[in-house]
Amino acid sequence: MQNPSKPSVADRSDPAFAFDEAALIRAIRLLTDPGDGRGNGTLNRLAGAGFPEVGLPEGGMGEMAALETLAPLVVGGARDLGTVHGFDHMDPPTPWVTWVTALWDAALNQNLLHPDVxxxxxxxxxxxVDWLTPFFGMGGGHMTPGSTIANLTALWAAREIAGVETVVHSKAAHLSVPKSAHLLGLRAVAAEILADGGIDPAALPGEMAKAALVLTAGTTNHGAIDALGLAGRAAWTHVDAAWAGPLRLSKRYGSLLDGIEWADSVAVSAHKWLYQPKESGLVLFRDNAAAERAVSFGGSYLALPNVGVLGSHGAVAVPLLATLMAWGREGVARRIDRGMADAAALHAWLSERSDVAVYGPPTTGVFLWRPHHRQPEAVRASLPVGTASLTRIDGRSWLRQVAANPMAEVAELKRAIDRALTA
Ligand SMILES: Cc1ncc(COP(=O)(O)O)c(C=O)c1O
Incomplete structure (x- = not known):
């Protein structure tokens, strides 16, 4: 018997909103068997099913027909991020415990804006947040849809609390840093970088009493870690640890980010090296109470102040909690450590070759290389999908490796690269 005050999702009167076990199992199977094979991933498929490019159709086709029509497009057309060759972007495959919890989230649609719902x-x-903040020496924080919003929130707090007027960052900082400065009406100053991609301390302005200094832990292109010992030189120090922050969970590599605990705020993307579905990230503050006061708005219909940039937002913490419960610190660290070892092994192998230049070291599982006598674009075109991404530094193209995928196989990567270079 159901408790009438606690109706189950199975009891809902409109079947479109209700639990249907057989349909859900069929729908989940489409993930591994989307039908029609790969390569049928274009939107023309919708026209073929009676959904024209323009004009919302009057009638629907029903849930299962919609899913079966969409599966070859959405599933068949997607990149598998967990292949043996996947080593190109900061986008990991996600563990299955997150698939299910993301489904729960979608079904339950909790809105963290309102304690009521x-x-x-x-x-x-x-x-x-309580589990993760101690790794960064912070006092608290909240989840964001990634580090773009985490960086924006942190710099917003910096403006309110420390009165900063300028954001100083390195030329290798992520675009979300100058973007945040722009949105907040702050001046952005880009300092020169050293050969390893880290910020050049000598290039910093002498006077930073009205500045926020943004240090990056794991730059997007080089994976470099700015000198975290610079924390405290400005009115506010923010560490953008979008990529490399989770290294703090590794006993082996956590010390690479020593000094992060002197920051005023830290951004971490959980949808990168914590293997979470997008959009999942954290902004952490040393003095979280002060930060929350600085970035909160109230409102007549709100029981509690609205903290941060987002209004309505979902329970992205649920898949993250499930992952941390399933794996523990050790399980996360083991997978990150494997990525670090993979990047080091591939970097060492490429460094021995006479036909490529390597831009390293792979400090945080990210590095660049380029062939001496061929265009990186041409080499990449003959690599299996996902083997390397492309980036540009000082007007030149480089191939970029990123160790986000714990199922990458270094032997397969070497074989594929060797073949592409000697073809
Ligand atoms: C160093 C760095 N900061 C910030 C970001 C933006 O983070 P997100 O994509 O989670 O918004 C990225 C994304 O690649 C990044 O590499």
Missing amino acids: APVARQIEARV
Whole structure:
């Protein structure tokens, strides 16, 4: 018997909103068997199914027909991020425990803006934040849809609390840093970098009493870590640890980010090296109470102040909590450590070759290389999908390796690169 005050999703009167076990199992199977094979991933497929390019159709085709029509497009047309060759972007495959919890999230649609419609989800987010903040020496924080919003929130707090007027960052900082400065009406100053891609301390302005200094832990192109010992030189120090932050969970590599605990705020993307579905990230503050006051707005219909940039937002902490419970610190660290070892092995092998230049070292599992006598674009075109991405530095193209995928196989990567270079 169901408790009438606690209706189950199975009891809902409109079947479109209700749990249908057989349909859900069929729908989940489409993930591994989308039908029609790969390569049928274009939107023309919708026209073929009676959905023209323009004009919302009057009638629908029903849930299962919609899913079966979409599966070859959405599933068949997607890149598999967990192949043996996947070594190109900061986008990992996700563990299955997150698939299910993301499904729960979608079915339950909790809104963390209102305690009324997220009675437990807010506590879950607080728990995840409590588990992760000590690794960064911070006092608390909240989840964001990634580090773009985490960087924006941190610099917003910096402006409110420390009165900063300028954001100083390196030329290798992520575009979200100058973008945040722009949105906040702050002046952005890009300092020169050293050969390893880290910020050049000698290039910093002498006077930073009205500045926020953004240090990057794991730059997007080189994976470099700015000298975190610079924390405290400005009115506010923010560490953008979008990529490399999770290294703090590794006993082996955590010390690479020593000094991060002197920052005023830290950004971490959980949808990168914590293997979470997008959009999942964290902004952490040394003095979280002060930061929350600085970036909160109230409102007549809100029971609690709205903290941060987002209004309505979902329970992205649930898949993260499930992952941390399933794996523990050790399970996360083991997968990150493997990525670091893979990047080091591939870097060492490429460094021995006379036909390529390597831009390293792979400090945080990211590095660049380019062939001496061929265009990187041409080499990449003959590599299996996902083997390397392309980036440009000082007007030249480089191939970029990123160790986000714990199922990459270094032997396969070497074989593929060797073949592409000697073809
Ligand atoms: C160093 C760095 N900061 C910030 C970001 C932006 O993070 P997100 O994509 O999570 O918004 C990225 C993304 O690649 C990054 O590499």
